[in-house]
Amino acid sequence: MVEVAQLAKRFGATQAVADVSFTVAAGEIFGLLGPNGAGKSTTIRMLCGILDPTSGSGRVVGFDIVTQAEKIKASIGYMTQRFSLYEDLTVAENLAFYASVYGLDRRRRAARVDEVIEKIGLAARRRQIAGTLSGGWKQRLALACSTSRRCCSSTSPRRASTPSAAANFGSRSTASRRRGRRCS
Ligand SMILES: Nc1ncnc2c1ncn2[C@@H]1O[C@H](COP(=O)(O)OP(=O)(O)OP(=O)(O)O)[C@@H](O)[C@H]1O
Ligand SMILES: [Mg+2]
Secondary structure (H helix, E strand, O other): OEEEEEEEEEEOOEEEEEEEEEEEOOOOOOOOOOOOOOOHHHHHHHHOOOOOOOEEEEEEOOEEOOOOHHHHHOOEEEEOOOOOOOOOOEHHHHHHHHHHHOOOOHHHHHHHHHHHHHHHOOHHHOOOEHHHOOHHHHHHHHHHHOOOOOEEEEOOHHHHOOHHHHHHHHHHHHHHHHOOOOOO
């Protein structure tokens, strides 16, 4: 599902990623560990088709990260390290917006929002303005918004989220994997 060979990225004089090779099987949960600045986010961004590698190659859900980046973006979810949702929309509005960006029609979108809100424990906060959520709840909402896809990639999901949210993320990923989906 993810295949990377000798991936490298240079920003001017900075070698952000050097000679990275690995494979991740369908349904496998995979993490990158390393100190600040090690190149984890840069690697994930290349895998998501957001950033071109300087050299090396990779395929994600069957698509080439350089020549088929748009197809990758249409197939996966990505939760960024920084909060990237709309602070002036409610929890439910953010979820509905992302579901529409991900191509769900109006009827499926409403059902999906209800399902995700219930699963991730946001029911009591569905009408709350996202900008007024605490840091951990913002992370939880961002995670929820990124999980309607085949493959879910997250930069540091456990860093700012609560331990229970992190545990919930792991158990939901495992349950989804057993059902044949990557994340839900
Ligand atoms: N757009 C950019 N332009 C220039 N340098 C960059 C850019 N993005 C990342 N870098 C540099 O690339 C290196 C790797 O950064 P990256 O963000 O991938 O690290 P990280 O492993 O995700 O770190 P952290 O654990 O702090 O999130 C760092 O030296 C960083 O300063
Ligand atoms: Mg990072």
